[in-house]
Amino acid sequence: MNPARRRRILLIALEAGVPLAVLAGWWVWSVGADSFYFPALPTILTTFADTWLFERVGSDVVPSLARLAAGFGIAVVAGVAIGTALGLSPVARRVAGPLVEFGRAVPPPALLPFGMLVLGVGDAMKVFVIAVVCLWPVLLNTVDGVRGVDPTMLDTARVYGIGGLERLRRIVWPSALPQVFAGMRTSLSLALILMVISEMVASTEGIGYFVLESQRSFAIAEMWSGIVLLGVLGYLLNAALALLERRVLRWHRAALASALR
Amino acid sequence: MAHALRTRRGLGRWAQTWAGVATVLVLAELASRTGLLPQRYFPPVTEMFTALFAALGEPWFWLATGQTLQGWVLGLGIAALLAVPAGMLLGTSVVRYRAFRAVIEFLRPIPSVALVPLAILVYGAGLESKVFLAVFAAFWPLLIQTLYGMQDVDPVAVDTARAFRLTRAERITRVVLPGAVPYVATGLRISSSVALILAVTAELVIGSPGLGREINAARVGGAADLLYALIIVTGLIGWGLNSMFAAAERRVLHWHPSQRGAR
Amino acid sequence: MLEVNGLSKTYGEGERTTRALAELSFTVAEGEFVCVVGPSGCGKTTLLRCMAGLLPPTSGSVSLRGHVVAGPPEQVGFVFQEYSRSLMPWLSVRDNIALPLRHKRLGKAERTRLVEEAVESVGLTGFIDHFPWELSGGMQQRVAIARALAYEPEILLMDEPFASVDAQTRADLEDLVLRVRKDYGVTVVFVTHDIDEAVYLGDRVVVLTQPPTTVQEVLAVNLPEPRDQVETKELPEFAHLRAHVFRAIKRRQELRPAT
Ligand SMILES: Nc1ncnc2c1ncn2[C@@H]1O[C@H](COP(=O)(O)OP(=O)(O)O)[C@@H](O)[C@H]1O
Ligand SMILES: [Mg+2]
Numbered sequence: 138m139n140p141a142r143r144r145r146i147l148l149i150a151l152e153a154g155v156p157l158a159v160l161a162g163w164w165v166w167s168v169g170a171d172s173f174y175f176p177a178l179p180t181i182l183t184t185f186a187d188t189w190l191f192e193r194v195g196s197d198v199v200p201s202l203a204r205l206a207a208g209f210g211i212a213v214v215a216g217v218a219i220g221t222a223l224g225l226s227p228v229a230r231r232v233a234g235p236l237v238e239f240g241r242a243v244p245p246p247a248l249l250p251f252g253m254l255v256l257g258v259g260d261a262m263k264v265f266v267i268a269v270v271c272l273w274p275v276l277l278n279t280v281d282g283v284r285g286v287d288p289t290m291l292d293t294a295r296v297y298g299i300g301g302l303e304r305l306r307r308i309v310w311p312s313a314l315p316q317v318f319a320g321m322r323t324s325l326s327l328a329l330i331l332m333v334i335s336e337m338v339a340s341t342e343g344i345g346y347f348v349l350e351s352q353r354s355f356a357i358a359e360m361w362s363g364i365v366l367l368g369v370l371g372y373l374l375n376a377a378l379a380l381l382e383r384r385v386l387r388w389h390r391a392a393l394a395s396a397l398r
Numbered sequence: 399m400a401h402a403l404r405t406r407r408g409l410g411r412w413a414q415t416w417a418g419v420a421t422v423l424v425l426a427e428l429a430s431r432t433g434l435l436p437q438r439y440f441p442p443v444t445e446m447f448t449a450l451f452a453a454l455g456e457p458w459f460w461l462a463t464g465q466t467l468q469g470w471v472l473g474l475g476i477a478a479l480l481a482v483p484a485g486m487l488l489g490t491s492v493v494r495y496r497a498f499r500a501v502i503e504f505l506r507p508i509p510s511v512a513l514v515p516l517a518i519l520v521y522g523a524g525l526e527s528k529v530f531l532a533v534f535a536a537f538w539p540l541l542i543q544t545l546y547g548m549q550d551v552d553p554v555a556v557d558t559a560r561a562f563r564l565t566r567a568e569r570i571t572r573v574v575l576p577g578a579v580p581y582v583a584t585g586l587r588i589s590s591s592v593a594l595i596l597a598v599t600a601e602l603v604i605g606s607p608g609l610g611r612e613i614n615a616a617r618v619g620g621a622a623d624l625l626y627a628l629i630i631v632t633g634l635i636g637w638g639l640n641s642m643f644a645a646a647e648r649r650v651l652h653w654h655p656s657q658r659g660a661r
Numbered sequence: 662m663l664e665v666n667g668l669s670k671t672y673g674e675g676e677r678t679t680r681a682l683a684e685l686s687f688t689v690a691e692g693e694f695v696c697v698v699g700p701s702g703c704g705k706t707t708l709l710r711c712m713a714g715l716l717p718p719t720s721g722s723v724s725l726r727g728h729v730v731a732g733p734p735e736q737v738g739f740v741f742q743e744y745s746r747s748l749m750p751w752l753s754v755r756d757n758i759a760l761p762l763r764h765k766r767l768g769k770a771e772r773t774r775l776v777e778e779a780v781e782s783v784g785l786t787g788f789i790d791h792f793p794w795e796l797s798g799g800m801q802q803r804v805a806i807a808r809a810l811a812y813e814p815e816i817l818l819m820d821e822p823f824a825s826v827d828a829q830t831r832a833d834l835e836d837l838v839l840r841v842r843k844d845y846g847v848t849v850v851f852v853t854h855d856i857d858e859a860v861y862l863g864d865r866v867v868v869l870t871q872p873p874t875t876v877q878e879v880l881a882v883n884l885p886e887p888r889d890q891v892e893t894k895e896l897p898e899f900a901h902l903r904a905h906v907f908r909a910i911k912r913r914q915e916l917r918p919a920t
Contacts, residue, residue, distance in 0.1 A: 151497040159501055174519055231411055232418035242636035244591075244598040246610060247629050250617040254625060255439045289746040292715055295732075296739040297761030297812060307760060311751040329509040330595070337514060337603045338614075345511075349603075352515030360515050367512035368504075375507045388792060392750035395794040 176358045185362040193347065198366075201343040204260055205332045208267025212324055216272050217317060220279025221305065224313070230280070241273035245327060246334055258339035267331045271324035278320030282313025315389050318382045325378055329371055344370075441623040450627035458612075463631070466608040469525065469597035470639075473532020474590055481537045481589075482582060485544025489578070490570060495545070502541070510535035510596055514603055528600035528608070535596045536589035543585025547578030580651045587643035594636055609635075662848060663689040663712070663816060667721035670707050681707045683873035684721070689816075694842060694849045696859035698906060699869030705852040706742065708869075709820050712850065713739050725816070738814030738847075742821045744802040748793040754780065755789045758808045765812075779811035782841050799830035803837070810841055816848040823858070832890050835862060839888060856910075860902045861888060868909050878909050 160178075168177040189198070223230045223237075248266050256262035286309055294304050310317075336345030348363035383390075423443050429435045430442040453459040488495045510531055517527040551574050559569045601610025609632055616625040670682040681704040689695045699705055710716040712723050714733040723730040725737075741747040748757050758776045767775070780789050783803040793801050802822055809817055819838070823831045835858065842849050853859050859866045860882055868877040882902060884893055893899055 148493065148496045151493065152500055155497040156500045156504070174516075228414055231414040234415055235419050236422060239633050239637060242640055243629060243633035244595045244610075244636050246595060246599040246602050247613055247632045249602060250613045250625055251629060254617050254622060287746045289741050289743045290749065292710075293739070293741065293747045295715060296713055296737065297808075298733065298735060298764060299761060303764065307752075307763075308749065311749065314751075326507075326509070330511050330599075333509055333511045334514070334599055334603055337511075348512065348515045352519055357519070360519075364508075364512045364516065368508040371507035371509050371512075372504060388751040388794070391792065392794040396745075 173357065176361060180358050181361045181365065184358040185365055188359060188362050189366050197342055197344050197347050200260075201332055201336065201345070202370075204263045204335075204343075205267060205328050208264045208331070209271055209324065209328045211264070211268040212271030212328075213275055213317075213321060215268070216275025216320065216324075217279050217310075219272075220276040220317075221283055221309070221313075223276070224280045224283025225309075237273070237276065240269075241277065245270040245331055249331075249335060249338055252335075253339055262339065263332070263335040266335055267328050270327050270331050274323035274327070275317065275320040278316040278323075279313055282316030283309055285316070286312045315386055318378075318386065322375075322378060322382075325374060326371075329367075329374065333367065438620075439622060441626065445623040446626040446630065449621070449623040450630060453624065453627055453631075462607065462609045462612045463635070465525075465606075466594075466597055466601065466610065466632075466635070469528040469532055469600065469606070469608060470590070470594045472525075472529045473593040473597060474536050474586070476529065476533045477536035477540055477589055477593065478586065480533070481540035481585075482544050485541045485582075486548060486575075486578075489545045489548025490574070495549075502538075506538045506542070510592075511599055511603075514599070517600070518604055523604050523606055525606065527604055528597050528606045531600050532593040532596040536593040539588040539592060540582070540585040543581045543588070544578060547581025548574060550581070551577050580647070583643075583647040583650045587640070587647050590639055590643050591636065594639065598632060662691045662693075662726060663850070664724045665708075665712065665721075666724070668708070668711060668718050668723060669720050670704070670711060670716065671719045680873045682711075682718075683875050685869075685874065685876055686721075687867050687876055687879055689848060689850055692846065692848055694839075694851065694862060694864045695867060696863035696865070697850065697852045697867045697869060698856055698859035698910075699854065699874065700871060700910065701854050703869050703872055704874045705854070705869065706820055708874075709739075709818050709850070709852050713737055713818050715739075736815040738809035738812045738817045740802075740805050740809050740817070740819040740822045742824060744805045744822070745793070745798070748801060748804055748808075750792065750794055753790050753792055754785065754796075754804050754807075757793065757804060758811050761808065761812045775811045775813070776807075779807040782810065782844060783807045783837060797830075799826045799834060802826060802834060806834075806838070806841070810845055810847075813845070814847060816850065817842075819849065819851045821853055822851075824854070831858075836888075836890065838862065856903050856906045857894070860884075860899060860906065861890075861893060866902075866906060868906055870910075878906075880906065 164178040167175050168179065171177070223233055245266075248269055252262040252266040256265055290308055290312065294300070294308050299307065332343075333345035333348075336343035337349045340346040344363055344367060348360050348367070351357070351360035351363060426435075426440070427443045430437055430440045488498055513531060513534060517530050521527040521530055555573050555577070556569065559573045564572060597608065598610040600606045601608035602614055605611055609628055613625055613628045613632070616622075616628060665685055665687050668682055668685040669680075672679040672681055685708065687695075697705060697708065707716065711718045712730070714723075714730045714737070717731075725734050728734075749760070752760065755776055758779055759772060762772050762775060765772075777786075777789070780786055783806055785800060785803055785807065788796060788800065793804060796804065806822070822838075823834050826834065838849070838851070839862065841847075851859075851862055863882050866880045866882060868880065869875070870877045880902065884896065884898060884902075
């Protein structure tokens with residue numbers, strides 16, 4: 138076997154082996170330690186199956202994800218719309234500048250008490266807070282994307298009489314899309330955070346409510362199963378967005394690669 | 399003449415920049431005074447600022463601000479002490495990087511707030527919980543940025559270093575590390591805002607002492623003007639920290655060739 | 662058909678001004694192929710952008726059929742120097758060419774026909790569903806030309822379209838332009854810094870000076886048609902003309918203090 142090949146096999150073995158070893162280590166340690174805070178991994182997994190497959194999916198997971206989707210969706214639409222307007226108009230950009238700077242600087246959880254004061258503790262408040270928090274990354278990235286459209290492309294549009302909505306749809310938005318996706322990635326992590334804490338402070342259902350309530354009633358294995366679920370959801374949601382991005386921005390990666398050729 | 403024109407235009411821009419803020423503040427004041435928005439939820443802006451200035455004279459306000467900043471600085475500092483060396487260790491060896499890549503990819507997307515119950519359980523409602531959450535959240539952006547930085551080294555620079563017979567250790571300290579500095583700076587800026595978010599979250603959800611807890615207390619006590627005043631304060635803190643890190647980032651970025659063309 | 666009257670353009674204001682065009686006048690007749698030649702940085706792109714209505718002149722005017730050009734007129738097609746940046750990487754060759762046709766009142770069949778004819782006339786038939794980044798530089802510039810042709814302009818403005826392709830491709834593209842100009846019967850203003858190219862392509866050559874730029878000379882090219890890369894360039898008249906243009910530019914440079 139040649140050395141290069143042997144090295145490749147070693148790397149693949151490590152890449153698969155280390156995570157498995159970590160998991161096995163946790164398993165062995167947690168079973169042996171019998172700690173109150175860290176229940177045995179098999180116990181957590183059984184509890185996970187009992188709780189989430191699919192007992193509490195309808196009562197907790199679906200409401201949580203629905204609020205997340207609603208807030209995130211509103212933020213993306215509003216962020217792209219406002220970001221486009223600000224990106225196209227220097228005057229609007231200057232007028233809105235300090236407000237946007239301030240809005241995005243407020244630590245997102247500080248908005249929760251405000252939401253609860255004005256909208257109460259229902260779904261509307263949670264969706265509202267998620268939407269406000271997710272708005273800024275999408276908005277700011279859209280502004281950058283719209284401002285970064287190649288001037289030659291804009292000249293091309295002018296020469297060939299492509300204007301108005303047509304110009305936005307065919308030239309400005311596709312060209313800003315890589316930036317918009319970058320904003321969406323940041324927003325998605327924030328959405329997940331706000332989904333969880335809005336349920337922790339003001340809810341009687343949802344995954345965030347479940348984990349905190351489990352902790353309060355010292356149902357430690359349940360609490361861990363909820364943490365595992367949130368980890369899995371975080372992973373899957375990020376992966377789904379990354380997949381969508383790869384699909385939609387195929388031209389972007391290919392164009393970059395050919396520019397570097 | 400041209401000079402006067404330019405000054406006038408500069409003045410116009412300055413006016414535009416503040417016109418937006420002024421308009422929003424005046425409209426909010428009017429909407430509240432005329433009862434268009436219920437005063438109980440939306441007190442007049444002037445009252446918010448009155449509450450804000452009153453708070454500035456109170457010891458509890460400065461204590462809470464200090465506690466929030468304490469959680470932030472400890473969280474960010476410890477995260478940096480852990481993440482930057484870890485990133486350097488993983489970034490300088492393909493074997494180490496590949497061994498831990500999957501583990502990182504699985505741990506990173508875990509929403510840090512999922513660990514709130516664990517933090518309460520293990521550390522209670524005090525500073526430790528806040529710091530633990532802030533560290534966990536701030537760790538990942540810094541780790542990833544450091545890794546990128548170590549890996550994105552100009553191959554020509556490495557070849558040059560080789561040609562001049564620099565040792566491996568010299569190559570790392572002279573070529574790789576300086577190249578990674580801008581990435582670490584970016585990571586610090588991102589992690590700084592993440593650490594602040596988690597500090598406020600801990601105060602709000604767990605009740606660790608700090609501004610987050612005071613905001614919630616203002617809500618429970620029905621002091622809407624104070625609630626808004628404190629949100630404004632957190633916004634200003636967030637803005638200040640962000641500007642500070644952004645300025646530092648620009649300073650270290652400006653010589654870096656990979657950043658020169660990019661905007 | 663097209664008239665440039667006392668055109669001047671100054672960029673910026675205050676101390677940081679660039680006087681790109683001092684005072685320029687010339688005309689382009691219906692169906693003519695006019696080459697504008699001048700050294701790099703003499704304001705060729707500026708001139709063409711003013712002619713296309715993309716840039717307002719500081720003084721003077723451009724008129725098309727007696728109407729002063731204020732914005733991009735409908736009869737004008739443009740081929741940009743930066744072809745890779747004027748094609749949209751998210752659109753296929755077909756969609757790139759069809760993009761300007763969307764707001765022309767055309768039937769779907771008519772639009773498809775225009776696109777396919779244009780693609781065929783630039784020799785890219787097999788590549789109609791490729792994306793720009795899958796094509797070489799020369800092929801991308803063909804797409805840009807096809808886009809301009811499908812738009813059916815009466816006048817085609819081309820800004821150093823072949824400045825960044827290799828010599829062989831460049832010769833092919835030059836002949837392509839001469840051919841499609843006949844097929845489509847379009848008036849062409851072709852900007853270049855290459856004297857050979859200007860003399861080879863043009864019916865007339867407008868020679869520009871160094872900045873601040875004026876027209877140095879307008880030269881009629883009476884070379885036999887059709888032009889041929891080998892035979893035309895062998896002719897003594899060709900050598901004469903290019904030497905003449907070369908001296909015209911060179912002489913002006915020597916009159917000026919070195920910069
Ligand atoms: N947008 C602009 N702002 C300021 N100066 C410009 C601008 N565009 C071109 N110039 C200047 O005008 C002169 C002519 O430029 P250009 O028309 O691009 O020349 P050419 O196409 O002949 O190379 C140059 O000195 C250039 O620096
Ligand atoms: Mg040019």
